[in-house]
């Protein structure tokens with residue numbers, strides 16, 4: 482790990498509190514928008530929205546609005562989100578499917594708060610302290626633009642974060658070593674300042690998180706990024722084929738967001754046996770692109 486990354490780790494691994502009243506008092510008029518991208522999350526979205534609304538809107542006014550961005554769901558996600566008290570914002574269902582990156586940028590365009598919190602919608606046993614701690618860390622220093630969550634990621638596959646460990650971390654070491662002390666570079670849980678984020682491009686699909694880190698680094702420098710401990714996160718896990726496609730998007734995000742990365746290669750090669758048992762090769766495109774900033778300076 483570079484000495485710059487190690488120094489950042491000491492400076493920008495930020496303490497945070499789960500005392501919502503104390504954090505709300507420190508907002509001094511700033512408003513907080515929670516944005517949840519959701520594609521077919523009917524089994525978890527209702528509980529997450531209800532928990533935030535009851536504890537961080539009604540009981541303690543830390544959160545100003547809860548936005549669920551429907552990312553082309555085909556289940557009851559939007560009904561559950563709306564009936565739980567969220568504002569539901571839909572990405573267009575026509576044209577190229579920009580996936581999670583498109584959903585996050587759509588949520589950014591819809592939010593009215595000064596401070597935003599992105600949360601994944603597939604988290605089980607959601608803890609509202611995620612929001613409190615992320616906001617607390619972000620407002621601890623006016624030079625911060627983005628604060629990433631980190632946590633333990635237990636899973637039945639023997640530990641979560643497979644693309645993080647096998648793809649994102651090695652690429653960070655080689656292409657953006659100053660970010661190699663970010664514990665969970667792909668974490669969906671992120672607090673941010675709205676203004677600067679409006680001026681950055683977003684990467685489509687699952688390249689959005691690593692793209693966000695690289696874009697904030699390039700535009701605002703390493704100390705504009707922080708991280709804070711949320712303890713544990715349990716979420717649903719995709720299969721290996723889905724994560725292989727995610728990996729293609731992660732490496733494309735590096736190509737789109739760093740100067741010296743090789744050209745993006747959005748081709749995924751797979752192998753399978755045909756009807757006679759012979760091995761055949763297949764190519765699949767996993768396109769990843771930049772979504773222009775919402776605000777041009």
Ligand SMILES: O=c1ccn([C@@H]2O[C@H](COP(=O)(O)OP(=O)(O)O)[C@@H](O)[C@H]2O)c(=O)[nH]1
Nearest residue numbers: 518519520552580581584601602603718719
């Ligand atoms: O095209 C997509 C893919 C994912 N998501 C949301 O992004 C979050 C993280 O996605 P997922 O759980 O698929 O990623 P994983 O945690 O498995 O890496 C979840 O809230 C998804 O509903 C989305 O809004 N649009």
Ligand SMILES: O=C(O)[C@@H](COP(=O)(O)O)O[C@H]1O[C@H](CO)[C@@H](O)[C@H](O)[C@H]1O
Nearest residue numbers: 641642643644645667669687690718719
């Ligand atoms: O960290 C990872 O390797 C992937 C997959 O996690 P698992 O191997 O299913 O625990 O999950 C993250 O990556 C996605 C792409 O950036 C994010 O959208 C997810 O929020 C995050 O969970």
